[in-house]
Amino acid sequence: MPKTSFIFIEILFLFLILIVFPSLLITKTPFYFQENDKLQISLDSGKKYVYKFNHPANLNTLSLQLKNPLIQNNSRIVIELENSLGNSLAQFVFFGSNVGDPGWLDLNFPPVSDTSFAINLTTDNTIPESLFLLSDPGGNWDLKTTYQTPRLSNRLQNTINSLFDRFQKMDPFYLSFYLLVLIILNWVFLKK
Amino acid sequence: MSIKKTIILSLILRFLIAPFFYHPDIKSQHFHFQYLSRGVLNIYQFIADNKLSLPYRDTFNYLPLTYFSLGAYHALTKPLFPQNLSLWLNDWSVTQNNYDSFPFFMLILKLPYLVFDIGVALLLLKLYGQKIFVVWLFNPLSIYLIYILGNFDIIPVFFTLFSWYLLKRNLPQFSYISLGVATAFKLYPLLFLPFFLFLKPKHFFKNILFFSLPLIFTVLPFVASQPFFLSLTNSGLSQKIIETRILNLPLFPITYLFIFLWYLRHRQIEESILLIFLSFIVLVDFHAQWLLWFLPFIMPVIAKSTYKTIVFTLLSCLCVLLVIITNDSYLFWGHLTPVNPSFVSLRSPYQLLRYRFFIDPLIMENYIKIILAVLSLSFLLKSNAKN
Numbered sequence: 001m002p003k004t005s006f007i008f009i010e011i012l013f014l015f016l017i018l019i020v021f022p023s024l025l026i027t028k029t030p031f032y033f034q035e036n037d038k039l040q041i042s043l044d045s046g047k048k049y050v051y052k053f054n055h056p057a058n059l060n061t062l063s064l065q066l067k068n069p070l071i072q073n074n075s076r077i078v079i080e081l082e083n084s085l086g087n088s089l090a091q092f093v094f095f096g097s098n099v100g101d102p103g104w105l106d107l108n109f110p111p112v113s114d115t116s117f118a119i120n121l122t123t124d125n126t127i128p129e130s131l132f133l134l135s136d137p138g139g140n141w142d143l144k145t146t147y148q149t150p151r152l153s154n155r156l157q158n159t160i161n162s163l164f165d166r167f168q169k170m171d172p173f174y175l176s177f178y179l180l181v182l183i184i185l186n187w188v189f190l191k192k
Numbered sequence: 193m194s195i196k197k198t199i200i201l202s203l204i205l206r207f208l209i210a211p212f213f214y215h216p217d218i219k220s221q222h223f224h225f226q227y228l229s230r231g232v233l234n235i236y237q238f239i240a241d242n243k244l245s246l247p248y249r250d251t252f253n254y255l256p257l258t259y260f261s262l263g264a265y266h267a268l269t270k271p272l273f274p275q276n277l278s279l280w281l282n283d284w285s286v287t288q289n290n291y292d293s294f295p296f297f298m299l300i301l302k303l304p305y306l307v308f309d310i311g312v313a314l315l316l317l318k319l320y321g322q323k324i325f326v327v328w329l330f331n332p333l334s335i336y337l338i339y340i341l342g343n344f345d346i347i348p349v350f351f352t353l354f355s356w357y358l359l360k361r362n363l364p365q366f367s368y369i370s371l372g373v374a375t376a377f378k379l380y381p382l383l384f385l386p387f388f389l390f391l392k393p394k395h396f397f398k399n400i401l402f403f404s405l406p407l408i409f410t411v412l413p414f415v416a417s418q419p420f421f422l423s424l425t426n427s428g429l430s431q432k433i434i435e436t437r438i439l440n441l442p443l444f445p446i447t448y449l450f451i452f453l454w455y456l457r458h459r460q461i462e463e464s465i466l467l468i469f470l471s472f473i474v475l476v477d478f479h480a481q482w483l484l485w486f487l488p489f490i491m492p493v494i495a496k497s498t499y500k501t502i503v504f505t506l507l508s509c510l511c512v513l514l515v516i517i518t519n520d521s522y523l524f525w526g527h528l529t530p531v532n533p534s535f536v537s538l539r540s541p542y543q544l545l546r547y548r549f550f551i552d553p554l555i556m557e558n559y560i561k562i563i564l565a566v567l568s569l570s571f572l573l574k575s576n577a578k579n
Contacts, residue, residue: 175296
């Protein structure tokens with residue numbers, strides 16, 4: 001095999017694995033990952049629980065952590081996502097049986113262009129201290145979100161940028177060691 | 193291509209693959225190995241005493257030699273570790289995959305496997321010639337099992353093959369010591385022991401004594417430790433080989449017995465191990481890395497004919513399919529976590545089957561097992577007709 005073809009195959013492998021695969025497959029980027037479990041907010045009927053947050057555009061999944069001890073409560077839970085103008089973007093209806101002890105409730109919806117949101121949660125639960133929302137003592141709900149990058153060209157750009165960013169943060173000794181080993185092995189293999 | 197160039201080409205391939213693939217088994221094992229450099233000699237007791245305060249609470253389910261040898265590697269190479277490796281080993285939080293040097297963690301932790309992997313290749317070269325040597329170095333199955341799944345099974349595999357090499361060179365004492373060392377890493381070489389012992393049944397008890405020496409030396413200091421025994425009972429192999437039953441009779445041990453009787457008549461060790469392998473993949477709910485135990489022995493038999501090679505390739509693909517439809521998000525896209533942590537959030541084949549196509553993966557596993565059984569039977573019938 002000619003030397004250039006051999007080196008080309010290696011570079012192609014690295015290009016595929018480091019840039020093409022992530023760009024093709026990873027369309028959702030995680031943004032929030034708040035998991036504290038410190039505070040349990042009791043969910044009761046007649047109250048509206050509101051959480052406001054800012055987020056990059058194209059938000060498309062949202063997860064809240066709720067707790068239904070021993071999965072005994074089967075009350076109706078309504079979760080509504082609104083933009084900053086108060087317009088409803090998505091609404092989800094669950095029942096206590098859908099909530100774990102504790103468990104994440106995953107909400108999926110088409111990407112939204114807004115960047116400022118409010119989550120409204122209401123329930124018809126009449127038994128106090130039987131259904132909970134998990135949060136930290138500062139009132140930040142346990143929250144996971146992702147936003148979508150629909151265009152492949154944007155994802156390619158993002159992958160390349162994050163790769164260069166990562167190279168800069170990597171251990172320089174190991175990065176040079178790895179590259180040096182590969183270069184030496186290639187040189188020994190390709191020399192006549 | 194010369195032997196030297198073949199090895200260098202295989203090294204290039206391994207250096208390109210090893211850093212970018214991950215499975216959490218390698219992290220959990222090295223999480224425990226790190227305690228040797230902190231002066232912990234009885235890891236079983238240490239975990240039992242500190243379970244509640246440890247960031248990772250599973251027991252250490254391997255034998256003491258594994259802890260001492262890989263723990264020693266960990267202790268000796270610690271000054272050369274990439275920055276944050278120790279931090280990463282102890283990070284089991286949601287940020288555990290967000291380390292910039294993740295690929296280098298994989299590289300340094302898999303380096304010992306590289307040495308034993310090349311060692312196995314060289315033994316195969318001595319035992320069976322250049323063809324099998326090349327097949328070992330470039331077959332995707334062993335590369336997947338060693339560098340993608342990243343388990344340490346290649347170490348006992350090396351010692352088992354070394355034992356076979358020494359037995360063929362008429363050095364039985366050293367051979368049984370080597371098999372004992374392999375068994376002191378993982379118990380599976382016990383499956384091979386009767387075949388080795390009855391190849392030349394002279395000095396039977398002396399050979400058993402030599403085999404037992406490494407086990408006695410490494411296990412004896414722990415016999416009084418209750419957590420050690422509790423950890424050993426968690427070992428999967430002893431339970432899984434008796435799980436498949438008909439009329440409450442465990443099928444794999446019975447098949448194993450028949451294979452052994454066949455072996456006593458024919459004295460063909462590689463063929464017998466191939467038969468064990470075929471019954472193992474059909475009758476045992478195996479962990480992927482267990483397939484590696486048989487590979488060096490069965491390759492020479494498989495490589496004899498195109499038909500066998502094709503059937504074996506099919507069998508291997510089905511075995512890998514069985515593995516990737518397991519409910520473990522790290523067994524497919526999750527392997528690429530060192531490249532990008534978001535890979536682990538992608539839908540795994542298990543989730544796709546279950547939630548998109550509404551197929552129960554357990555039923556699919558049963559179908560695959562049936563196909564494996566049919567293929568294995570056809571393989572046996574064809575070989576038998578030829579013989």
